[in-house]
Amino acid sequence: MSDTTHATLQLAGKQYALPVFIGTEGETAFDITRLREQSGAITFDEGYGNTGSCASTVTYIEGEKGILRYRGYPIEQLAEYSHFVETAYLVIYGELPTRGQRAKFSDLLTENAPIHERMVYLFESYPRDAHPMALLGAMVNALACYYPHLATNTHYGDTDNFDEAAATLISKVRTITAMAYRMSRGLPVIYPKRSLKYCENFLHMMFSDPYEHYQCPEVVSRALNLILLLHADHEQNCSTATVRMVASSGANLFASAASGVCALWGPFHGGANQAVIEMLQTIHDDGDDGSRFIASAKQGKCRLMGFGHRIYRNYDPRAKIIGKACEELLRTLGVQDPLLDIARRLEQAALSDNYFVERKLYPNVDFYSGIMMRAIGIPMNMFTVMFAIGRMPGWVAHWREVAAAGRPRIYRPRQIYTGCSCREYLPVEKRG
Numbered sequence: 001m002s003d004t005t006h007a008t009l010q011l012a013g014k015q016y017a018l019p020v021f022i023g024t025e026g027e028t029a030f031d032i033t034r035l036r037e038q039s040g041a042i043t044f045d046e047g048y049g050n051t052g053s054c055a056s057t058v059t060y061i062e063g064e065k066g067i068l069r070y071r072g073y074p075i076e077q078l079a080e081y082s083h084f085v086e087t088a089y090l091v092i093y094g095e096l097p098t099r100g101q102r103a104k105f106s107d108l109l110t111e112n113a114p115i116h117e118r119m120v121y122l123f124e125s126y127p128r129d130a131h132p133m134a135l136l137g138a139m140v141n142a143l144a145c146y147y148p149h150l151a152t153n154t155h156y157g158d159t160d161n162f163d164e165a166a167a168t169l170i171s172k173v174r175t176i177t178a179m180a181y182r183m184s185r186g187l188p189v190i191y192p193k194r195s196l197k198y199c200e201n202f203l204h205m206m207f208s209d210p211y212e213h214y215q216c217p218e219v220v221s222r223a224l225n226l227i228l229l230l231h232a233d234h235e236q237n238c239s240t241a242t243v244r245m246v247a248s249s250g251a252n253l254f255a256s257a258a259s260g261v262c263a264l265w266g267p268f269h270g271g272a273n274q275a276v277i278e279m280l281q282t283i284h285d286d287g288d289d290g291s292r293f294i295a296s297a298k299q300g301k302c303r304l305m306g307f308g309h310r311i312y313r314n315y316d317p318r319a320k321i322i323g324k325a326c327e328e329l330l331r332t333l334g335v336q337d338p339l340l341d342i343a344r345r346l347e348q349a350a351l352s353d354n355y356f357v358e359r360k361l362y363p364n365v366d367f368y369s370g371i372m373m374r375a376i377g378i379p380m381n382m383f384t385v386m387f388a389i390g391r392m393p394g395w396v397a398h399w400r401e402v403a404a405a406g407r408p409r410i411y412r413p414r415q416i417y418t419g420c421s422c423r424e425y426l427p428v429e430k431r432g
């Protein structure tokens with residue numbers, strides 16, 4: 001990043017020089033960090049649409065062109081040649097691992113797969129029908145109780161043990177998820193197996209039985225790897241910005257990641273993949289070919305879930321990759337899902353409809369990911385949890401950027417107050 005020039009702000013007859021920062025790819029920002037001190041004024045940007053909240057080296061997105069890169073590597077190349085664990089390493093540590101580094105990281109994940117046995121009692125105390133995202137948030141936060149040496153709540157202490165904490169989180173999140181699934185169905189808990197790779201191990205904990213080992217088709221583990229890899233990071237989205245906010249207070253990695261889980265849950269963010277399937281199912285059940293639903297969306301009565309994005313004003317590059325992978329998965333497994341046909345029809349109709357074209361609304365990553373997860377056998381109420389497993393490396397990388405900063409500064413936005421001016425307290429008998 002270089003400070004090349006200055007912009008000038010005029011306010012109440014005075015001029016203020018604002019340094020201009022240019023990012024690696026030419027993104028331009030006025031640095032206002034000293035604006036209030038110098039002028040008394042602040043900027044107003046509800047929803048942060050025009051605000052760079054940090055400088056980050058993790059992910060680059062160019063929404064107009066549909067570009068996404070992790071640590072400089074195009075998502076298309078990572079999707080084709082890498083897998084989730086390697087990409088997680090890249091996102092967290094900044095470089096593709098050597099063979100030795102990759103093996104060491106995998107070993108650390110394997111060692112950290114089981115959860116503390118006493119955590120099982122925690123699961124048991126939750127209602128059977130608890131939403132998996134509520135459980136996940138609670139369990140990720142609870143890791144700080146069981147592994148306190150990884151959650152000292154000092155940036156110095158926690159960054160000293162960073163490798164172990166990161167591996168603990170990335171590995172245990174899948175054990176927690178599978179355990180929650182088994183318990184919600186009254187099924188015996190299946191423990192992780194050392195010999196299995198990350199995705200195969202997760203599917204084993206989900207679908208094996210004590211008397212029958214789940215045979216994971218190669219196409220299924222490839223599909224799951226791809227889904228997780230495509231979700232690994234997405235710069236300053238709602239949940240990642242939340243993780244950074246919490247991390248800035250000095251909170252440990254588990255507490256910060258748990259806040260990310262909570263932020264992800266909403267339907268405008270990670271909850272969209274579930275909303276897409278619900279929408280497709282409704283269209284199917286109504287005997288609609290999609291045209292009635294599109295007409296309603298154009299009248300503002302509903303939204304075409306899995307379409308549109310705050311940043312992408314072009315095809316979400318992840319949607320292109322996942323759309324193709326979805327076809328391949330269903331074809332190879334011999335699954336006929338009527339929801340895929342509806343999704344394809346909706347996509348074609350929307351892409352040629354002026355309403356969507358003018359507003360630059362294209363399919364996003366959630367449009368096809370749910371159909372893939374259904375084909376794998378993952379229940380719909382777990383879709384957002386799968387997103388969380390995928391996003392964990394991103395949250396870890398961003399926590400580290402905040403925690404390892406030389407002089408961490410707590411994030412603390414300001415506001416424009418629009419409430420009442422100062423007024424006198426009225427005793428209750430005088431309030432009418």
Ligand SMILES: CC(C)(COP(=O)(O)OP(=O)(O)OC[C@H]1O[C@@H](n2cnc3c(N)ncnc32)[C@H](O)[C@@H]1OP(=O)(O)O)[C@@H](O)C(=O)NCCC(=O)NCCS
Pocket residue numbers: 267268269272297298300302303304305306307308309310311359361364365366
């Ligand atoms: C993602 C999303 C929240 C981004 O919202 P945003 O950047 O704030 O965009 P806006 O809400 O300002 O929408 C701009 C215009 O497009 C329309 N629009 C946006 N997304 C739409 C959708 N999915 N279906 C129909 N119309 C949509 C809005 O109604 C608005 O139209 P108007 O200008 O006539 O009022 C939004 O596109 C959405 O709700 N998509 C569906 C949910 C989803 O898939 N989320 C996952 C994101 S990865």
